[in-house]
Amino acid sequence: MxxxxxxxxxxxxxxxxxxxxxxxxxxxxxxxxxxxxxxxxxxxxxxxxxxxxxxxxxxxxxxxxxxxxxxxxxxxxxxxxxxxxxxxxxxxxxxxxxDEEFHARFSAHEKTYMYRVDRGRFVDPFKRFYTTHYPYPMDLSRVKTALKDVVGTHDFTSFAASGGQATNKVRTITQAEVEENVKDNEITFYFTGDAFLYNQVRIMLGVLLEIGSQKREIHDFLRLYEVKDRKEARWTAPASGLYLKEVHYV
Amino acid sequence: MxxxxxxxxxxxxxxxxxxxxxxxxxxxxxxxxxxxxxxxxxxxxxxxxxxxxxxxxxxxxxxxxxxxxxxxxxxxxxxxxxxxxxxxxxxxxxxxxxDEEFHARFSAHEKTYMYRVDRGRFVDPFKRFYTTHYPYPMDLSRVKTALKDVVGTHDFTSFAASGGQATNKVRTITQAEVEENVKDNEITFYFTGDAFLYNQVRIMLGVLLEIGSQKREIHDFLRLYEVKDRKEARWTAPASGLYLKEVHYV
CATH class of the missing domain: 3.30.70.580 (Pseudouridine synthase I, catalytic domain, N-terminal subdomain)
Known part of the structure; x- marks a missing residue:
């Protein structure tokens, strides 16, 4: 059986x-x-x-x-x-x-991703595969403001890598937070949403870090939702910082 | 110059x-x-x-x-x-x-080594290179008692791997402690001493873990100091758990 x-x-x-x-x-x-x-x-x-x-x-x-x-x-x-x-x-x-109704992907209600950023001056040997190294100046209050623009239902076309198959790029993000871990000199992001586009978290991370470093306007997410242009979001943050933290089922 | x-x-x-x-x-x-x-x-x-x-x-x-x-x-x-x-x-x-009097090795007064043991049931993917996996039953109070036999000046012949060059195997250990890290399901050992023999910490670890798991008498260190026989100490704990934590200079 x-x-x-x-x-x-x-x-x-x-x-x-x-x-x-x-x-x-x-x-x-x-x-x-x-x-x-x-x-x-x-x-x-x-x-x-x-x-x-x-x-x-x-x-x-x-x-x-x-x-x-x-x-x-x-x-x-x-x-x-x-x-x-x-x-x-x-x-x-x-x-x-x-039971046979359950499907790991289609029954999933939401997923939570975590992203670890190491703020040390140089790459920490023990973190090189497990964080992204970002030693540039960072105003966390700017990042927190930008994260409020991430929560909600938006057209994430600017944040979708070309490899994805989705045609409708509207997604809903229910949690977008950052925590500072002073002891380890890290900041950790959490994103929860119904579904994510290909490379979406990593592309959003690139924009968030640039907002924190004053390389972008604080509300640049709102502009990026409008322009629907992947090139405007520029770089994709490295894979090493990204963790699939949890899959939520109802 | x-x-x-x-x-x-x-x-x-x-x-x-x-x-x-x-x-x-x-x-x-x-x-x-x-x-x-x-x-x-x-x-x-x-x-x-x-x-x-x-x-x-x-x-x-x-x-x-x-x-x-x-x-x-x-x-x-x-x-x-x-x-x-x-x-x-x-x-x-x-x-x-x-100044030119300073020598990294000969000026060193003491060294502290740390040893991380992961107590999880299975190997944690993120710890496989950074801890030693020891899932067996462990009575930490036995380990703590045994560590009191480690502190002091002893003949560590039973704890010296054959590759070492030292002829005099008497060494002084000034700190030998264990800490429990409940959150990460780990125990961490700290050893400070004037000098350590080749593989000494790893061989001592093997004995300490066996004492904790009731595979040895609680005061087996005292017997091992007497017998001066490497074979009696049996296994060498893996390299992955060992860290040179600090070198102390006066």
Whole structure:
């Protein structure tokens, strides 16, 4: 009897060519999980569906997947078996049985992404793969004001990388916050929304950091919503600072 | 006019074959620094002396080096120049001019090493290179009692790897502590002493963890000081958990 499982996992994206299966020689998160499931099910091919197709170098603290397994296994045993077969850069946090209505991507109500920015003068050796280094002057109160322009329903055409497939680029962001972590000399951003366009968080980050460094007007988001031009948003902040933090289901 | 400089640096030891220069094809911390200094001094070979010869995979938060530079440069400029030439896994924290009496290794009064142990059930993807994973049961009060046997002057023959050159294996440890970090599910050890034998901290860690897991008598250190037999101490805890935290000078 086929049983559907939902799983929550954590991974260090540094050595992955992203979540999604691509050319067979590329190492992907989906690839290593499907390989483990084939082994567990004695050769049966099992397809893994992920809530978010994180890019190369992007991390996850709470990616969610689902898959249909040919045998009804205890979720704790499933979690243990998967963790035994995972490389050390992937860890299963939780495994649950779900009914066949559940879909990791389509049932997701909202997702929360986190973005870590290191403010040190030089690159910290221990943070090089886990933050984005931005040593330039930063007025956090400007960033906080700009984040108020991010919350809400907007046309994010200026913030969508050309690789995306979405035609309608209106999205709703329900949380856009920044926290200062003085001890680690970092600032951390949190964005929650119903769906995000390809590279949207990283492109928004580039604009936010430039607003903080006085390289852009404080309300430049409002202009960017109007002009609908990716080139106006300029750079895409690095993958290393980005984490898929949580996927919310109703 | 030759000027001696003292520098404090941080490095992620994961991708280094240790601190000390070895076969030319091996990547070492000393090697990357000497290469940068050759570049800065336009071809002059400058020898770097380190306070501690950390092994492959061992990290540093406060390694200290000294070297003689052919030109009298402002220490801030020296720090900036070195950081511009460093790979991203090495960061210079501080550079100072010192007089020629100063020697990074021989002037050192004491060193503090830190050792991070992750207590999670499975390997955390973000900690795999920066902690040692030890998921077994652990009675921290036993470890704390054992640490009292570590402080003091003892014959550490049982805790010296065969690669070391020291003949006298009596050393003095002035601090041996453990802290519990409940939030990160870690325990962190701190050891301060005048000098440490080759692999001494890692071999002591192996014994301490076994004491915590009831695999050894609580006062097994006292027996090990007597038997003077490396084999009795058994395993060497992994390099990934070890950090050279600080070098103390009078």
């Amino acid at each position: 086929v049983q559907r499982y939902k799983a929550i996992l954590k991974y260090d994206g540094t050595k992955f060519s992203g979540f999604q299966l691509q050319a067979p020689r590329l190492r992907t998160v989906q690839g290593v999980i499907e390989k483990a499931l084939v082994k567990m099910s004695k050769g049966e091919r099992i397809v893994v569906f992920g809530a978010s197709r994180t890019d190369a170098g992007v991390h996850a603290l709470g990616q969610v997947i689902h898959f249909d397994y040919p045998v009804n296994l205890d979720p704790q045993k499933m979690k243990f078996a998967l963790n035994s077969l995972m490389p050390l850069d992937v860890e299963f946090i939780d495994v649950q049985k779900v | 030759v000027q001696r400089y003292k520098a404090i640096l941080k490095y992620d030891g994961t991708k280094f074959s240790g601190f000390q220069l070895q076969a030319p094809r091996l990547r070492t911390v000393q090697g990357v620094i000497e290469k940068a200094l050759v570049k800065m001094s336009k071809g002059e070979r400058i020898v770097v002396f380190g306070a501690s010869r950390t092994d492959a995979g061992v990290h540093a938060l406060g390694q200290v080096i000294h070297f003689d530079y052919p030109v009298n440069l402002d220490p801030q400029k020296m720090k900036f120049a070195l950081n511009s030439l460093m790979p991203l896994d090495v960061e210079f924290i501080d550079v100072q001019k010192v």
